[in-house]
Amino acid sequence: MATDFTEETAADAVIDSFAKTPDPRLRELLSSLVRHLHAFVRETEPTIAEWEQAIGFLTATGQKCDDERQEFILLSDVLGVSMLAETINNRKSGGATESTVLGPFHMIESPRRELGDTIDLVRTGPPCLVRGRVLSSDGTPLPGAELDVWQASDQGFYDVQQPGGQPRTNGRGLFTADADGAFWFRTVVPSYYPIPTDGPVGTLLNATGRHPYRPAHIHFIVTAPGHRSLTTHIFVAGSRYIESDAVFAVKKSLIKEFTPVDDPGQAARYDLPSPFSQASFDIILQPNATA
Amino acid sequence: MATDFTEETAADAVIDSFAKTPDPRLRELLSSLVRHLHAFVRETEPTIAEWEQAIGFLTATGQKCDDERQEFILLSDVLGVSMLAETINNRKSGGATESTVLGPFHMIESPRRELGDTIDLVRTGPPCLVRGRVLSSDGTPLPGAELDVWQASDQGFYDVQQPGGQPRTNGRGLFTADADGAFWFRTVVPSYYPIPTDGPVGTLLNATGRHPYRPAHIHFIVTAPGHRSLTTHIFVAGSRYIESDAVFAVKKSLIKEFTPVDDPGQAARYDLPSPFSQASFDIILQPNATA
Numbered sequence: 001m002a003t004d005f006t007e008e009t010a011a012d013a014v015i016d017s018f019a020k021t022p023d024p025r026l027r028e029l030l031s032s033l034v035r036h037l038h039a040f041v042r043e044t045e046p047t048i049a050e051w052e053q054a055i056g057f058l059t060a061t062g063q064k065c066d067d068e069r070q071e072f073i074l075l076s077d078v079l080g081v082s083m084l085a086e087t088i089n090n091r092k093s094g095g096a097t098e099s100t101v102l103g104p105f106h107m108i109e110s111p112r113r114e115l116g117d118t119i120d121l122v123r124t125g126p127p128c129l130v131r132g133r134v135l136s137s138d139g140t141p142l143p144g145a146e147l148d149v150w151q152a153s154d155q156g157f158y159d160v161q162q163p164g165g166q167p168r169t170n171g172r173g174l175f176t177a178d179a180d181g182a183f184w185f186r187t188v189v190p191s192y193y194p195i196p197t198d199g200p201v202g203t204l205l206n207a208t209g210r211h212p213y214r215p216a217h218i219h220f221i222v223t224a225p226g227h228r229s230l231t232t233h234i235f236v237a238g239s240r241y242i243e244s245d246a247v248f249a250v251k252k253s254l255i256k257e258f259t260p261v262d263d264p265g266q267a268a269r270y271d272l273p274s275p276f277s278q279a280s281f282d283i284i285l286q287p288n289a290t291a
Numbered sequence: 292m293a294t295d296f297t298e299e300t301a302a303d304a305v306i307d308s309f310a311k312t313p314d315p316r317l318r319e320l321l322s323s324l325v326r327h328l329h330a331f332v333r334e335t336e337p338t339i340a341e342w343e344q345a346i347g348f349l350t351a352t353g354q355k356c357d358d359e360r361q362e363f364i365l366l367s368d369v370l371g372v373s374m375l376a377e378t379i380n381n382r383k384s385g386g387a388t389e390s391t392v393l394g395p396f397h398m399i400e401s402p403r404r405e406l407g408d409t410i411d412l413v414r415t416g417p418p419c420l421v422r423g424r425v426l427s428s429d430g431t432p433l434p435g436a437e438l439d440v441w442q443a444s445d446q447g448f449y450d451v452q453q454p455g456g457q458p459r460t461n462g463r464g465l466f467t468a469d470a471d472g473a474f475w476f477r478t479v480v481p482s483y484y485p486i487p488t489d490g491p492v493g494t495l496l497n498a499t500g501r502h503p504y505r506p507a508h509i510h511f512i513v514t515a516p517g518h519r520s521l522t523t524h525i526f527v528a529g530s531r532y533i534e535s536d537a538v539f540a541v542k543k544s545l546i547k548e549f550t551p552v553d554d555p556g557q558a559a560r561y562d563l564p565s566p567f568s569q570a571s572f573d574i575i576l577q578p579n580a581t582a
Contacts, residue, residue, distance in 0.1 A: 003534050004543040005374050005391075013539060014371035020500035029335050030499065034370060036331040041375050044323045051376045055363045062353010072346045079325060080305035083296050084332050085342045100296075208321065209311035243294050248304060252295040
């Protein structure tokens with residue numbers, strides 16, 4: 001091993017230092033990290049003051065975290081890293097529905113509800129019916145598939161962000177698809193909302209002229225026996241910020257029309273006022289790889 | 292801007308999001324960071340569990356920091372990033388002395404001492420004389436150059452690491468070179484020592500089979516009017532770990548022999564016992580660029 005540190009040999013020297021790592025995957029990850037991190041430093045040639053700023057930013061990001069706040073996930077989100085990891089881990093196959101980020105608000109177990117129930121316990125927003133079927137890649141319905149659903153209110157807040165301001169479990173429901181794999185539930189059309197901006201990530205967005213908003217969406221985790229679990233959203237077509245999601249989670253296939261339905265018969269059938277909005281979303285799950 | 296997130300277009304989409312950054316340097320830094328960070332993720336394809344581990348590690352690193360501990364600097368150190376930034380910022384020119392990392396222990400102002408004074412207030416280690424001259428690149432002596440010097444004890448601890456165990460300012464001194472640019476002071480031959488291992492960086496070193504030790508060294512910050520300030524060390528030739536400094540700070544030109552001197556006359560002249568060790572270190576400063 002050389003004792004002489006030079007810009008050209010530095011990355012190799014650091015990678016060499018990890019040569020005895022017992023876990024080969026850890027060694028692979030660290031070697032690649034060092035290679036890319038050193039390439040970044042050599043390319044940008046940060047001043048010592050810039051290096052100190054970076055150290056300060058990372059330190060503040062760690063110190064902002066607590067039981068209810070994960071600022072490093074937020075940083076990963078606004079740099080597109082969370083979506084990249086999610087996408088790599090869920091490469092679509094056989095036409096399955098695309099995944100997107102889990103997000104930080106799946107904090108509590110959703111309450112079990114019957115098909116057709118509403119997850120809207122407040123009744124202030126535009127009423128809406130969400131319906132669809134859960135299918136396997138070959139089109140076979142998946143009866144008994146489970147759908148965990150959560151969303152922000154029409155004011156842009158999740159229940160957990162407004163303790164006292166919203167009933168607990170508002171905007172959440174756990175549904176079981178029927179014998180045809182069909183599901184339907186009532187809710188309000190969700191609103192766009194900002195990610196938390198009172199930490200270092202907010203400072204970063206502000207310094208770079210980026211807005212903190214996410215377009216309106218509804219979260220889903222869908223599971224069925226013999227199939228890969230799917231974490232995804234549907235996005236409200238035409239929502240503000242649909243072109244510039246602060247966390248880069250929009251995929252075109254996940255954008256859905258929330259269509260006005262002005263039909264008193266339909267409204268009565270679903271116990272909704274007329275007119276209401278309707279979104280249709282068929283969910284295709286990928287079978288588990290067989291051994 | 293595309294609304295469709297794909298592995299291939301993700302880095303460009305994130306870089307686009309920084310297009311309105313008012314400070315062009317911040318935009319340059321973030322664009323390069325995103326490019327390299329996404330390349331790392333695409334190359335290694337981390338699982339969601341690995342991504343969560345990385346988030347947890349960074350969070351714990353931030354949370355280990357306090358007024359006396361900077362775990363993110365330590366992380367930068369053990370990944371060779373601190374040395375890379377230091378080296379880029381001090382590219383040698385005209386034969387000037389090479390720089391190395393500041394390290395985390397220059398915490399207090401060194402006490403002013405007279406040439407020939409000892410910085411060893413404990414008198415337990417092998418006695419030593421350090422001497423040399425401060426010169427400009429063209430060989431001109433720099434009378435009145437200031438040398439801020441600090442080092443660990445022969446037990447491997449800085450004074451600030453052993454409050455109560457060592458006198459405050461043990462191992463520290465601020466000296467002024469004489470009319471010939473010469474300096475000399477007495478001390479103990481320093482020892483190798485471990486960086487702190489009770490945090491996430493220690494966990495990383497342990498998981499990768501890396502030791503936490505730095506070879507024996509003495510720190511210098513040297514300043515003179517009209518010249519660039521120099522932050523450097525001298526390393527004790529033959530010290531354990533000289534080939535594997537945990538923070539990669541060794542440069543060959545900074546390794547110095549600590550030569551035994553068995554000469555009662557010399558010993559008496561410097562008020563040292565006989566035999567003692569002697570290290571010689573001429574320091575060459577780079578003139579400031581003229582406008």
